[in-house]
Amino acid sequence: MTKRVHNFNPGPAALPLEVLQQAQAEMLDFKGSGMSVMEISHRSKEFEAIVAEAQADLRHLLGIPENYKILFLQGGASLQFAMIPMNFRPAGASADYIVTGAWSKKAFKESQKLGTAKAAASLEADNFNRLPAQSELKLDPAAAYLHFTSNETIHGVEYFTEPLPPAGVPLICDASSDFISRPVDVSKYAMIYAGAQKNAGPAGVVVCIVREDMLEKVPTNLPNLLDYKALAEENSLLNTPPCWSIYIVGLVLRWVKGLGGLAAIEKRNQAKAGLVYQVIDQSGGFYKGHALADRSRMNITFRLPAEALEEQFAADAKKAGLIGLKGHRSVGGMRASIYNALDLSAIEALAAFMKEFQQKNG
Numbered sequence: 001m002t003k004r005v006h007n008f009n010p011g012p013a014a015l016p017l018e019v020l021q022q023a024q025a026e027m028l029d030f031k032g033s034g035m036s037v038m039e040i041s042h043r044s045k046e047f048e049a050i051v052a053e054a055q056a057d058l059r060h061l062l063g064i065p066e067n068y069k070i071l072f073l074q075g076g077a078s079l080q081f082a083m084i085p086m087n088f089r090p091a092g093a094s095a096d097y098i099v100t101g102a103w104s105k106k107a108f109k110e111s112q113k114l115g116t117a118k119a120a121a122s123l124e125a126d127n128f129n130r131l132p133a134q135s136e137l138k139l140d141p142a143a144a145y146l147h148f149t150s151n152e153t154i155h156g157v158e159y160f161t162e163p164l165p166p167a168g169v170p171l172i173c174d175a176s177s178d179f180i181s182r183p184v185d186v187s188k189y190a191m192i193y194a195g196a197q198k199n200a201g202p203a204g205v206v207v208c209i210v211r212e213d214m215l216e217k218v219p220t221n222l223p224n225l226l227d228y229k230a231l232a233e234e235n236s237l238l239n240t241p242p243c244w245s246i247y248i249v250g251l252v253l254r255w256v257k258g259l260g261g262l263a264a265i266e267k268r269n270q271a272k273a274g275l276v277y278q279v280i281d282q283s284g285g286f287y288k289g290h291a292l293a294d295r296s297r298m299n300i301t302f303r304l305p306a307e308a309l310e311e312q313f314a315a316d317a318k319k320a321g322l323i324g325l326k327g328h329r330s331v332g333g334m335r336a337s338i339y340n341a342l343d344l345s346a347i348e349a350l351a352a353f354m355k356e357f358q359q360k361n362g
Helices: 017-025 045-062 076-088 102-114 228-233 243-259 262-281 307-319 344-361
Strands: 068-073 094-099 116-122 146-149 171-174 191-195 206-211 299-303 334-337
Touching: 017 243, 045 068, 045 206, 045 243, 068 228, 068 243, 076 102, 076 171, 076 191, 076 206, 076 228, 094 102, 102 116, 102 146, 102 171, 206 228, 243 262, 262 299, 262 344, 307 334, 307 344
Parallel strands: 094 116, 094 146, 146 171, 171 191
Antiparallel strands: 068 206, 191 206, 299 334
8 A cells, every 4th residue: 555645735736536536547548549659749649639638628527618728848947037037028018916925026127228217116025924905906007917826735725716907908816836726717817827746747747828919929930849829820830849748637627527517616715724724713713824814725824833843743743644734934833734635534633733733832
């Protein structure tokens, strides 16, 4: 019997067991081809079918309108930080960024290297312990776009209602760490992009959902592999794509459909996060959450009364088969990343461990 731990890593993160088992079964012979997905040609009918099915399933799950392209690209979300201003911010124009944590700050800084970008809001002075209200945003009605990050993995804050850009300003979202964790109205966005390695699959592929009219803004002098229009015209097959990663994303999307879609996933995620937050809230201050408001369902960040206790918590948790709970160095403390694939039993094990640890050390 293979030993499986409870994987709370922030990414690469847990994958559904059923997906891993299917990939294992098809590892040597994918659907009678006599080859692994890692060996078949990306120009073959077999791989084209993998891409087409994954696109269709994602379009179904998110209700993606027909005037949006679905791309499977490389370079992760971090490459999109540069590609977005290169493709969608004309020369001399400015773009707005809502800075809510480490990842939106990285996107903002990358954009500044390539042109003018303004922070519509930043809660860095409060170490990103909440999200800005709509009334706090300083928005430019002439901005090329408004960019935000829907969930901050390091600081543990999450948008459940998207910010409103000025009329005519495209809304772009880095949804890497809460992608396909709940229903989203895609029609409100010009672009949604997400590194797969949190909720949607393994590392190596980023999913981009781009409204077609945005592609008409792409300048003609970009290198092909940095040009969303060129990539869309070739249906993500401009060069050899990360075939295995796309295949696994397809299996994950099929798994989500089997669970009942995004409404069912959201209900499941609400229940999981609720168990951990209940332990924190009822601990009498032994556990103290980093986020004061807008608490993430995906990444629950919290501190203990002393750093020595935090080190002990992480060590004892690892012995108990609870892996990846140490927080990022910029926030400290602990972080439980509870993405889609993490089963309720793992959350129950964590909640029980937290209660027991407090009883012994509180």
